[in-house]
Amino acid sequence: MNLNNQLSIGAFRNEWQKASMSLLYTCGFLSNGYESFFKKHNVTSQQYNALRILRDQFPKPVSTSFLREKMLDKMSDASRLVSRLNAKGYVTVTQNPTDKRLVNILISSEGLSILSGIDKELYLLDALLQGLTEEEAATLVELLYKVRESITNTEERMASVEVATA
Template sequence: MRIEEEIQSTKFEDNYQKAVINITYTHSWLSNNIRGEFDKYNLTMQQFNILRILRGQYPKPATINLLKERMLDKMSDASRIVDRLVQKELVSRCTNTCDRRAVDIRISEQGLEVLSKIDVDFIIKDMISKNLTKEEAGKLSDLLDKLRG
């Protein structure tokens, strides 16, 4: 559906404003759809993002700083998110063997299992492949990269 129909307005200053409004609206639409999937696993999008980063590091641990650098949402508080994942027993904290002041974060077997279930149950490409071809998705991604400069 066109953005004009979604927000019931056709008044835009120009195509630049329309594009920003469309990106913002689409971000919310995508987030709401994804959030519903993660709710089934008692996870937030930020928690899922940290679990994916840790799975990519596995079996090596990660530091909070590494997680902050690689998170999609740069405004998230990685330390608090890790605390919640520790409570859920999806990750563990341990003292760094080289630097006792540093703390290593490692995904647990339970965390790996949850991600495996999500991988099977929720295939992200299914959300957009109904409306975009593989080539269009690639072009969209390239345009978003270009937008960010």
């Protein structure tokens, strides 16, 4: 089935619209695959991402703003995410001694343990894209980088136009 039928769109304005709609549609499939995988481990993909970041920083504690900056999903509510991880015992949260407005977040031994179990099965996520050859996957990475660059450049141009017209 072609993309037009899958999305119930009669015609696309141009190939750029078709490409962006295809990316969004595919992202949904990929996200669902990731969520199903992580659900078996009693975490969400965002929680896993936060734990992965915390493990990379361990034993150094980090702030919620650092965590938000490094997250794949920049729109995530890092404070709520940390609260849920803390409730599960996967992180410890303490007040920053030098700045009382900040908290220090540190992955716990239980958090490290859950990541260790997930690490053993991460290869299953690779299977989501095994319809591509490794060369095609590498090309896709390069193309997606170009997409992100294009988005960043467009956002910067739009912001400068807004400033100039204000």
